[in-house]
Amino acid sequence: MTGLLTGTVTFLFTDIEGSTELLKRLGKHYGDALAAHRRILRATVRDHGGEEVDTQGDSFLFAFPRAEEAAAAAVDGQRALAAHDWPAGTRLLVRMGIHTAEPTVSDEGYYGLGLHRAARIMAAAHGGQVLLSLATSSILEDATLPGATLHDLGEHWLKDLDRPEHIYQLDVAGLRTAFPPPGGVQRVRTAQPATADGTDELLERSEALSTLADSLAAVAETARGQLVLASGEAGVGKTALLRRFCDDHRQSARILWGACDPLFTPRPLGPLLDVAELVGGELAGVVQQGGKPHAVATALMQELGSRETTILVLDDLHWADEATLDVVALVGRRIDAVPALAVLSYRDDELERRHPLRILLGALATARSARRLEIGALTREAISRLAEPHGVDAGELFQKTGGNPFFATEALAAQEAELPHTVREAVLARAARLTPHAAALLEAVAVAPPHVPL
Ligand SMILES: Nc1ncnc2c1ncn2[C@@H]1O[C@H](COP(=O)(O)OP(=O)(O)O)[C@@H](O)[C@H]1O
Numbered sequence: 014m015t016g017l018l019t020g021t022v023t024f025l026f027t028d029i030e031g032s033t034e035l036l037k038r039l040g041k042h043y044g045d046a047l048a049a050h051r052r053i054l055r056a057t058v059r060d061h062g063g064e065e066v067d068t069q070g071d072s073f074l075f076a077f078p079r080a081e082e083a084a085a086a087a088v089d090g091q092r093a094l095a096a097h098d099w100p101a102g103t104r105l106l107v108r109m110g111i112h113t114a115e116p117t118v119s120d121e122g123y124y125g126l127g128l129h130r131a132a133r134i135m136a137a138a139h140g141g142q143v144l145l146s147l148a149t150s151s152i153l154e155d156a157t158l159p160g161a162t163l164h165d166l167g168e169h170w171l172k173d174l175d176r177p178e179h180i181y182q183l184d185v186a187g188l189r190t191a192f193p194p195p196g197g198v199q200r201v202r203t204a205q206p207a208t209a210d211g212t213d214e215l216l217e218r219s220e221a222l223s224t225l226a227d228s229l230a231a232v233a234e235t236a237r238g239q240l241v242l243a244s245g246e247a248g249v250g251k252t253a254l255l256r257r258f259c260d261d262h263r264q265s266a267r268i269l270w271g272a273c274d275p276l277f278t279p280r281p282l283g284p285l286l287d288v289a290e291l292v293g294g295e296l297a298g299v300v301q302q303g304g305k306p307h308a309v310a311t312a313l314m315q316e317l318g319s320r321e322t323t324i325l326v327l328d329d330l331h332w333a334d335e336a337t338l339d340v341v342a343l344v345g346r347r348i349d350a351v352p353a354l355a356v357l358s359y360r361d362d363e364l365e366r367r368h369p370l371r372i373l374l375g376a377l378a379t380a381r382s383a384r385r386l387e388i389g390a391l392t393r394e395a396i397s398r399l400a401e402p403h404g405v406d407a408g409e410l411f412q413k414t415g416g417n418p419f420f421a422t423e424a425l426a427a428q429e430a431e432l433p434h435t436v437r438e439a440v441l442a443r444a445a446r447l448t449p450h451a452a453a454l455l456e457a458v459a460v461a462p463p464h465v466p467l
């Protein structure tokens with residue numbers, strides 16, 4: 014594919030809400046409606062200097078050299094769609110998502126996390142709604158958008174993205190501005206303690222939460238940073254605990270969250286790209302140019318030193334690439350020079366003796382500013398509380414899951430006699446790393462009748 018915009022690009026994703034339903038209702042008129050919608054959006058985008066990158070069924074992907082024009086195209090597009098006379102008294106509602114990123118361009122088109130983020134933001138919008146990422150909204154801060162204003166919707170966990178995204182809505186004068194909360198996403202809870210009634214109750218973590226809170230308080234008081242090495246097996250609740258901790262302290266600290274992905278070839282500097290995207294500035298420049306670990310560490314230290322208190326979470330470090338580990342080594346060793354609580358999470362059951370992270374952790378753990386936080390499985394009592402509303406035998410659930418909340422909640426969600434897929438996949442993924450003997454044994458156990466204890 015040639016002629017694609019390069020450098021900083023603002024993506025506009027659009028999609029017709031409830032198109033299957035609409036197709037049923039409109040029958041043979043659906044084709045006309047779809048064509049009219051395409052004409053309207055294409056003309057609007059052209060007027061604002063945008064390019065059509067892709068169209069599939071009822072969705073479009075457009076790219077713009079300037080965020081301001083992408084927003085203006087969304088505003089005009091929604092206006093024109095609302096004003097159009099749709100067949101058979103129906104209304105065609107289009108959800109839109111805008112995100113600014115520096116995507117990679119190949120012969121096949123654009124790719125990169127930024128594109129995924131744009132798609133996720135669009136998917137979270139309702140028909141007639143325009144949602145924007147923090148990146149786009151900060152560019153738009155000084156722009157004048159005729160007849161439109163930015164409206165802060167707060168932070169949300171977007172599906173499949175492992176850190177919260179700050180989402181803004183573009184309010185278009187004269188059009189609908191009240192929508193239900195973004196769909197497919199979970200609102201980040203703000204500074205609320207765990208409640209006993211919510212389904213997202215965190216069991217048996219008050220001690221871990223207060224350990225973390227103590228460290229944070231010490232950082233805030235002394236302006237000297239600390240390091241927490243948070244370990245536990247897959248599914249034990251590392252991410253859930255750290256999310257809750259961050260949510261509880263959002264008022265008093267800046268949250269920077271980066272996550273590593275389970276890839277055979279990890280993104281170089283993966284979690285730091287997440288962090289860089291949140292803070293922008295010097296750090297973003299260095300990271301996006303694939304800077305050397307020393308340069309990235311220096312920029313990160315400067316960034317951490319420039320604010321009162323920061324919680325920096327780097328999640329799932331057992332999957333980190335080596336450049337990230339080098340940055341962590343450099344920053345970890347000097348963390349007390351900046352007012353930051355750096356929390357590193359990793360699976361301790363996956364670290365072989367010579368895993369580079371194990372070597373790094375060995376070096377960091379002896380520092381005065383470092384403490385270990387081991388996140389253990391839930392007790393039989395907690396598993397009973399989870400099982401109770403489902404009428405499931407708590408003893409058996411505890412025995413089968415070993416108190417692992419991921420396995421337990423998956424098993425409860427499925428509730429059938431059959432092992433739920435995700436549990437099986439998690440077990441198989443782990444089995445892939447076992448020795449041939451252990452794997453054969455596991456396979457034998459896994460196909461045995463359900464009462465063989467795992
Ligand atoms: N303390 C807890 N009480 C209840 N549910 C929990 C708890 N910790 C985790 N969970 C649930 O278990 C699942 C796995 O947790 P997660 O934090 O993703 O594990 P990890 O990051 O260690 O792999 C999530 O659905 C989460 O809501």
Ligand SMILES: [Mg+2]
Binds near residue numbers: 252
């Ligand atoms: Mg996790």
